[in-house]
Amino acid sequence: MLQVDPLQGLLPGRSERYEKHLADLAGLYRDAGAFEAALAADGGDPVYWVESSTPETGRGALTIGLSVLQPGRIGDEFAMTRGHLHAQSEFAELYYGIAGEGVMLLESVSGESRALPISAGVVVHVPGGWVHRSVNVGDDKLVTLFAYATEAGQDYGIIERAGGMAQLVVTDGNGGWTTRPNPDHGGYRA
Amino acid sequence: MLQVDPLQGLLPGRSERYEKHLADLAGLYRDAGAFEAALAADGGDPVYWVESSTPETGRGALTIGLSVLQPGRIGDEFAMTRGHLHAQSEFAELYYGIAGEGVMLLESVSGESRALPISAGVVVHVPGGWVHRSVNVGDDKLVTLFAYATEAGQDYGIIERAGGMAQLVVTDGNGGWTTRPNPDHGGYRA
Numbered sequence: 001m002l003q004v005d006p007l008q009g010l011l012p013g014r015s016e017r018y019e020k021h022l023a024d025l026a027g028l029y030r031d032a033g034a035f036e037a038a039l040a041a042d043g044g045d046p047v048y049w050v051e052s053s054t055p056e057t058g059r060g061a062l063t064i065g066l067s068v069l070q071p072g073r074i075g076d077e078f079a080m081t082r083g084h085l086h087a088q089s090e091f092a093e094l095y096y097g098i099a100g101e102g103v104m105l106l107e108s109v110s111g112e113s114r115a116l117p118i119s120a121g122v123v124v125h126v127p128g129g130w131v132h133r134s135v136n137v138g139d140d141k142l143v144t145l146f147a148y149a150t151e152a153g154q155d156y157g158i159i160e161r162a163g164g165m166a167q168l169v170v171t172d173g174n175g176g177w178t179t180r181p182n183p184d185h186g187g188y189r190a
Numbered sequence: 191m192l193q194v195d196p197l198q199g200l201l202p203g204r205s206e207r208y209e210k211h212l213a214d215l216a217g218l219y220r221d222a223g224a225f226e227a228a229l230a231a232d233g234g235d236p237v238y239w240v241e242s243s244t245p246e247t248g249r250g251a252l253t254i255g256l257s258v259l260q261p262g263r264i265g266d267e268f269a270m271t272r273g274h275l276h277a278q279s280e281f282a283e284l285y286y287g288i289a290g291e292g293v294m295l296l297e298s299v300s301g302e303s304r305a306l307p308i309s310a311g312v313v314v315h316v317p318g319g320w321v322h323r324s325v326n327v328g329d330d331k332l333v334t335l336f337a338y339a340t341e342a343g344q345d346y347g348i349i350e351r352a353g354g355m356a357q358l359v360v361t362d363g364n365g366g367w368t369t370r371p372n373p374d375h376g377g378y379r380a
Contacts, residue, residue: 001313060280064313092251094254096286116191122193
């Protein structure tokens with residue numbers, strides 16, 4: 001049994017935790033100047049972390065965890081995770097909104113895009129074959145619960161090789177968010 | 191995207207729904223007299239229901255849904271679901287508490303039992319190979335979110351063939367709950 005701590009963004013009893021710091025995310029944001037400026041001002045706290053529980057492995061096993069993403073902007077882009085496709089790409093994933101205001105950006109390898117709002121009480125089903133990333137478009141931590149088959153694994157390289165995801169989640173200049181095409185995106189290759 | 195309605199216990203956008211009425215549950219509770227009396231007084235509303243979403247099938251697909259169980263007692267036993275083992279028993283399942291006060295009763299085929307409290311914010315990981323059932327020990331609806339591999343399927347017969355689960359979740363006579371062994375349980379057979 002695990003008890004979610006939504007305010008702290010912790011999953012006491014988890015077996016794994018990883019953190020990403022701003023310095024780990026070179027190349028993630030389009031505006032290199034804004035990224036350098038943010039890095040120069042960075043206090044070194046993690047910008048996102050994942051706590052998860054994998055009590056068993058092999059066929060049928062589930063990894064269950066909490067993804068926590070601090071709010072922020074780099075240029076016109078909102079704070080985001082690196083994103084991934086499952087290494088075994090046919091595996092789906094559940095995300096369930098616990099706290100905060102976010103967008104789940106989903107892109108199929110064949111070129112479709114979806115930007116789905118996620119907040120407390122919202123279920124997002126990421127189908128097999130879709131690259132996905134969380135984006136924090138609010139002022140507080142974005143906390144989501146996730147579950148996926150442990151054997152699915154993650155392929156983080158596919159987005160990097162494509163020059164980023166096809167869509168960027170950016171400010172609309174009015175306190176909200178919108179998407180615009182990423183000029184550097186060159187298509188997904190397996 | 192699906193939006194949980196925790197007060198109503200609904201998952202708008204779901205693709206499947208099933209309901210269980212008290213009349214469907216003959217043999218589930220140990221106290222046959224109390225069951226008959228409850229049935230005679232029954233208004234016919236469902237005692238539990240499951241709304242779920244299965245947008246794809248096959249390897250890697252996930253079924254995500256909401257389980258909603260009305261409160262109540264039959265004899266000293268609290269209201270419960272039939273329970274199941276996955277037809278492909280090595281598949282795990284996530285339950286996440288949304289509302290209400292419950293117990294997830296877990297039993298391994300080899301004879302171990304766990305009774306795990308579940309309420310809003312609690313994750314229960316049901317490992318592969320464990321029979322499981324939800325029990326409502328509170329005064330309001332018990333609402334849980336679940337996710338499992340669609341191909342896992344359900345075996346509902348295993349509990350019936352065993353004479354019920356090994357443990358019963360019963361009133362402690364003091365406003366709380368406890369467990370006691372089920373005298374009719376004869377062990378699980380695949």
